[in-house]
Amino acid sequence: MIDLGNHASFILAAYGATAVIVIALALWIVLDGRAQRRRLAALEARGIRRRSAKGGSAS
Amino acid sequence: MALIDLANPTRFMALAGRILPWLWAATAVVLGLGLYLALFVAPPDYQQGETVKIMFIHVPAAWLSMFGYGLMAASALGTLVWRHPLADVAAKAIAPVGAAFTLIALVTGSLWGKPMWGTWWVWDARLTSVFVLFLMYLGLMALWSAVEDPNRAGRVAAVLILVGSVNIPIIKFSVDWWNTLHQPASVFRMGGSTIDASLLYPLFICAVGATLLFLALALMAMRNEILRRRIRALELVAVASASGAAA
Numbered sequence: 001m002i003d004l005g006n007h008a009s010f011i012l013a014a015y016g017a018t019a020v021i022v023i024a025l026a027l028w029i030v031l032d033g034r035a036q037r038r039r040l041a042a043l044e045a046r047g048i049r050r051r052s053a054k055g056g057s058a059s
Numbered sequence: 060m061a062l063i064d065l066a067n068p069t070r071f072m073a074l075a076g077r078i079l080p081w082l083w084a085a086t087a088v089v090l091g092l093g094l095y096l097a098l099f100v101a102p103p104d105y106q107q108g109e110t111v112k113i114m115f116i117h118v119p120a121a122w123l124s125m126f127g128y129g130l131m132a133a134s135a136l137g138t139l140v141w142r143h144p145l146a147d148v149a150a151k152a153i154a155p156v157g158a159a160f161t162l163i164a165l166v167t168g169s170l171w172g173k174p175m176w177g178t179w180w181v182w183d184a185r186l187t188s189v190f191v192l193f194l195m196y197l198g199l200m201a202l203w204s205a206v207e208d209p210n211r212a213g214r215v216a217a218v219l220i221l222v223g224s225v226n227i228p229i230i231k232f233s234v235d236w237w238n239t240l241h242q243p244a245s246v247f248r249m250g251g252s253t254i255d256a257s258l259l260y261p262l263f264i265c266a267v268g269a270t271l272l273f274l275a276l277a278l279m280a281m282r283n284e285i286l287r288r289r290i291r292a293l294e295l296v297a298v299a300s301a302s303g304a305a306a
């Protein structure tokens with residue numbers, strides 16, 4: 001275990017807060033992506049397609 | 060592939076999908092190495108002792124808070140001047156990532172300031188201008204949420220981003236123009252860095268790793284935003300089809 005000296009609590013709090021913010025941001029982006037893919041799949045399941053997709057250049 | 064081909068959101072989605080796994084792998088390797096050097100190899104500072112370890116996250120986060128806004132300003136130009144279809148998508152996707160890194164810079168700066176300066180916060184020019192940057196990120200995110208039409212929101216946001224970009228040189232030079240509790244530039248300055256190489260190299264590696272993390276998160280957020288706009292277009296098609304059928 002590394003010795004962080006007298007101000008260990010400040011150092012640990014800084015790294016902890018950074019980890020919390022980065023993980024929260026990454027989680028929000030991943031969950032948002034899943035939600036968008038679900039919504040898109042639901043629309044396409046109803047037969048709703050973009051005009052470009054109907055023309056055969058689906059993407 | 061020509062650069063202009065990336066203007067096509069579909070091509071961008073495919074390319075980003077191929078790049079992202081490599082980007083995440085590079086982020087894990089570089090950031091992992093940087094944090095290892097920062098926590099286990101870099102020596103304590105002769106004045107600050109072990110609290111210098113906060114520098115390895117605070118400084119990259121502060122750089123990236125301005126880097127993110129710089130990317131948004133370039134995207135705003137793309138929206139207003141070239142009407143690039145991905146420019147507004149990029150600006151909107153970068154905003155929450157930039158806000159998060161600015162928050163990290165503010166929080167870690169405060170946690171570094173208390174033991175070194177004896178205070179959590181002072182309203183000096185550097186700290187205040189970074190706090191204003193954080194508020195600008197939040198304000199732009201609120202604007203994009205408040206306006207339903209993404210094209211209209213994008214143009215208004217682009218003007219605001221460019222007006223707000225005046226804050227970036229203020230942040231950079233605030234420590235030279237005014238008396239601040241925050242120290243002057245110590246890495247990129249005339250006459251070279253004042254930081255010893257044993258601390259400087261881990262700092263650069265952490266900064267590269269954090270930049271890769273920033274780009275990976277921004278690319279993922281861009282893909283989400285493209286999907287969101289695709290869904291909106293499909294919902295409009297569905298409404299138009301339903302109206303046509305009713306008439």
